[in-house]
Amino acid sequence: MTATPGELLSHRPALRPDILLSPALLHGPATVHLIKEPDSGAAFEVGVKEYFLISRLDGVRSLGEIGGEYAEAFGKRLAEAHWQQLLKLLGTRGLLAGAPPRPAPAAPAATPLNGTLLRGTLRLVADADATTGRLHRRLRPVLRAPVLLPLTGLMVAMEVLLAANLPELGRDTWWLVRQPVALVAVFTLLWLSTALHELAHGVSARHYGGTVSEIGLRWRLPAAVMYCTVDNYRYLRTRWHQFAVAGAGAFANLLFLLPFLAWWAALPEGDPTRRVLSGLLLLGSVQALVNLLPLPPLDGYTMLGHALRVSQLGPESGRYLRLCFSDRPAAAAYPRRARVLYLCYGLGSTLLVGLILAALATGLYFHLVH
Structure with a gap:
């Protein structure tokens, strides 16, 4: 009826x-x-x-x-x-209260290992959400502003100190490159830092009401890194929560370096251990700060998208710029905010990539000359 x-x-x-x-x-x-x-x-x-x-x-x-x-x-x-x-x-779609339940999706086969020897993934825990939930319960007392703000200040001070000592760090890192055993130790620590980076995303997501679907190992030989898949980024309550989850990885990377900075500062210049720590601090800082650049697929790109409340910022910027050349009426039909954001990001990201390439080329040139 x-x-x-x-x-x-x-x-x-x-x-x-x-x-x-x-x-x-x-x-x-x-x-x-x-x-x-x-x-x-x-x-x-x-x-x-x-x-x-x-x-x-x-x-x-x-x-x-x-x-x-x-x-x-x-x-x-x-x-x-x-x-x-x-x-x-x-x-x-089964979205209304009282609607007949939709058939549950078929459970995937229990295959934690996917891919080949050269490229694939390995799921490391059966229930990633429960694992990060346990970590969050243990870390919850320190995930508060009175703790996080002083730590952030210490990390900023660390980067200022390292920038002031950049010549020494550069010389020591070049020395480290020619020390195979020490170099392996440094890269092992940096790999551990990337694992903490991924877990930090998961713990932060749980703190703000998100969920984690998978924790595992992803490899493309010879490289292998951990990953943590966070769901529901876009559905967190505030822009700050989204921003914090995306930035938690770089925060963990820099936090990881603080004890090594204290060790480095306690040693005299020229000490072999200090030289190894110089390389760790420089490479670790580069690892964290590069990840904050607003370029896909880096965390900085995700943070910018959340801050601006834009979906697919990179692809849509490229699409808009192409329309500016191929179909101006279609480009002009975009609302003003979209035109400004896509134009600024398209030109800004292109300029940023150009500056990075120019800086790398300049550094290589001076290294070869000297």
Whole structure:
């Protein structure tokens, strides 16, 4: 039996409480929101108007009340057919409270090892979310501003001190390159730092309400690194939470170096151990700071995307710049904010890559000359 318009508008449907809704994101010329069904992991984009309606399905307001708010905001009242279409979509996707449960996705085969000898992944824990949850419970007392802010100050002071001693660090690092045993020890410590980097992302995500789906080892011989897959970045409550999760890895890298800085400072210049530590501090700092550059796939790029609330910043910037040359009317149709962001990022990232290449070429030139 089909409900009459009056009956339909008196309904008070509600989204399932576990459905995830993202804040507004710029994606190309459009502003969108992401909606995710956590059981299946399925996510899809909706426009601003659709989000306005969906986000108000709280089981308290009737469709008529929501329709009134919509008419006030957008100057148009929804017809019954629009409501039926929206509710059918949400019901089909299993997003409404009380809807029949969707079939659970088939459990993947228990194959922690994927790939070949030359390239692949190895899942290291059966339940990554539970593992990071245990780590978070142990570290929670220190994940507070009174602890993190002084540590951040110490790390900034460390980088200033290392910058002031850059000539010594450079000479000692060049010496280290010719000491195979010491070099292996330094790279082992840096590898451990990358593992802590990945776990820091996971612990930070758990601290702010995110989830972790996998912790493992990824290799492309001869390189092998740990990875930690954080889900639900886009659905965290605030921009700061998203920013903090993305930046937690570099924070862990620099925190890892602090004890070695104290050891380095206690030794006289020219001491062999101090020279090894110089190499560790320089290479470790480069590892952390390079990761903060706003270039994909680095963490700095993710942080910038969260700060600007932009999805696919790099690809969409490239697409917009191509339109500027090939289809100017289409490029002009972008909203002003999109035009400014994509133009600035496209030109800025190109300039940044050029400066990095120029700096590397200059350093190589002077090294070969001298």
